[in-house]
Amino acid sequence: MRPPRADRPPIWTARFVSLFLINFVITFAQFMTLVLVPKLASSLGASSLMVGVVAGVFAVTALAVRPAVGWTTLVVRHNYLLAGTVGLILVAFVMYGLSDSVPVLIGARLLHGAAMGFLAPVTLAMASEALPPSRMAQGIGTFSLGQALSTALGPSVGLWMLASVGYRTSFFIGAGVMLVSAIMALRLSSPPAQRPRDVRFRWSSFIASEALLPAAVMFFLAGAFSGVNTFIVLYGEARGVEEIGLFFAAYALFIVLSRPLAGALGDARGLSIVIIPGMVVFAISFVLIANVDSLAGFLLAGAVSALGYGICQPAVQTWALTSVEPDRRGLASNTNYIGVDLGYLIMPIVGGWIVAADVNTGASTQAAYSMMYLTFIVPVAVGLILFLLSRRHRPPRRTLAPTAP
Incomplete structure (x- = not known):
C-alpha cells in the first residue's frame, strides 16, 4: 500500500x-x-x-x-x-x-x-x-x-x-x-483544555461572533430541511403513497455518494463552488416534492434533496469552523448548532401553521402540503442571499486549503 x-x-x-x-x-x-x-x-x-x-x-x-x-x-x-x-x-x-x-x-x-x-x-x-x-x-x-x-x-x-x-x-x-x-x-x-485565567461566563464564552453568519445561513437551511423530515410521511400518506419511508433511504444513499466528492471539491476549489450550487439544487427539491404523486417521484425528490442540503450543509459547517482559530472551534461549532436548533424549533411550527391556514380556507390536505413545501423555498433563498453578501466582507479562511470560499 x-x-x-x-x-x-x-x-x-x-x-x-x-x-x-x-x-x-x-x-x-x-x-x-x-x-x-x-x-x-x-x-x-x-x-x-x-x-x-x-x-x-x-x-x-x-x-x-x-x-x-x-x-x-x-x-x-x-x-x-x-x-x-x-x-x-x-x-x-x-x-x-x-x-x-x-x-x-x-x-x-x-x-x-x-x-x-x-x-x-x-x-x-x-x-x-x-x-x-x-x-x-x-x-x-x-x-x-x-x-x-x-x-x-x-x-x-x-x-x-x-x-x-x-x-x-x-x-x-x-x-x-x-x-x-x-x-x-x-x-x-484530545488537546488539553486551555484553562484560561478569565473563565467568567460571558457572551464571547459561548458564541463565536465570526461564526454568526454561517449560523444564520444554517438556521434557514436546517429549518427548511426540518420541514422535509417533519411532514414528508404525512404528506406521502395524504398523496396515497405507500412505503414513503423509502424517501429517507434514497436520501441517505445520495448523501453517501455525494458528500466525500463535494468535500474534496470544496477543499480544492473553495467552499463557494459547493455551497451555491447546493442551495440551488436544494431549492429545486422543494418544487419536486410539492408536485410528486408517486413513490418514484418521492424517491427522486429525496435524491435531489440529498444532493442539495447534503452537500451544502457540511460546507457551511466548515465555513463556521474555519472562521476562527483552531482553539476556538468548539465555540464556532456551538454557534453553528444554535442556528440549527432554532431552525428545527421554528420552521416546523411555521410549516404546520401554513398547512392549517390553507386547510381552513378550503384547500385540500394535499394542496396545503404542496403550498407549504413551495413556501420553504423562501428560507433557502434567504440563506443563499446571505452567503452571497458575506463573500464581499469575509476575512481570509483560517485553513491551509488552496482557495478561499
Whole structure:
C-alpha cells in the first residue's frame, strides 16, 4: 500500500475512525428513539398533543444548554466532555426503559435533549481537531456520513427491536451501547483544555461572533430541511403513497455518494463552488416534492434533496469552523448548532401553521402540503442571499486549503 502523499495527508486516521464510530453509534440511537419514543408515549396513554410535546421538548433542552456548551469546551478536555455527554445519554436510555408514565418519559427526553445539545458541537470540534487543515471540507463531509447512515437505518432497526424484544429491552440495549461508547470516548486523544485565567461566563464564552453568519445561513437551511423530515410521511400518506419511508433511504444513499466528492471539491476549489450550487439544487427539491404523486417521484425528490442540503450543509459547517482559530472551534461549532436548533424549533411550527391556514380556507390536505413545501423555498433563498453578501466582507479562511470560499 502506497504511503499518503505529503500534500494529501490522510483523513481516516485511528483517531478519526474512533470518533466517526462513536458519533455513528450515538446518532443511530437518536434516530432509533425518534420512532420508539412517540409510540411509547402513546402506549402510556398520551394524547396526540402530548405525544408532540414529548417529542418537541427534546429540542427545547438541546437549545437551552447551548450557552453553556461553548464555555465548557474551553475549560474541559474534549474527550472527557464527550464521555460525560454519552454518560448522560446512557442515563436517559435507562429512564426510557423504566418509564411507566408520561412525566417520567418527559424527564428522560429533557435529559437526552440536554446531552445532545452538548454532543453535536463537541464531536464536530473534535473531528476538526483530528483532520488535516488542507482537507477540512472533505473530512467534515465524510464525518457527517455517519448521521446520513443513521437516518436510514435507525428508525427501521428501532421498529424491528420493538417487535422483537419490546420497549424496555430495546432501550436497555441502547444504554449498553452508550456505555461502550463512553469508554471509547475516554480513550480518545484530545488537546488539553486551555484553562484560561478569565473563565467568567460571558457572551464571547459561548458564541463565536465570526461564526454568526454561517449560523444564520444554517438556521434557514436546517429549518427548511426540518420541514422535509417533519411532514414528508404525512404528506406521502395524504398523496396515497405507500412505503414513503423509502424517501429517507434514497436520501441517505445520495448523501453517501455525494458528500466525500463535494468535500474534496470544496477543499480544492473553495467552499463557494459547493455551497451555491447546493442551495440551488436544494431549492429545486422543494418544487419536486410539492408536485410528486408517486413513490418514484418521492424517491427522486429525496435524491435531489440529498444532493442539495447534503452537500451544502457540511460546507457551511466548515465555513463556521474555519472562521476562527483552531482553539476556538468548539465555540464556532456551538454557534453553528444554535442556528440549527432554532431552525428545527421554528420552521416546523411555521410549516404546520401554513398547512392549517390553507386547510381552513378550503384547500385540500394535499394542496396545503404542496403550498407549504413551495413556501420553504423562501428560507433557502434567504440563506443563499446571505452567503452571497458575506463573500464581499469575509476575512481570509483560517485553513491551509488552496482557495478561499
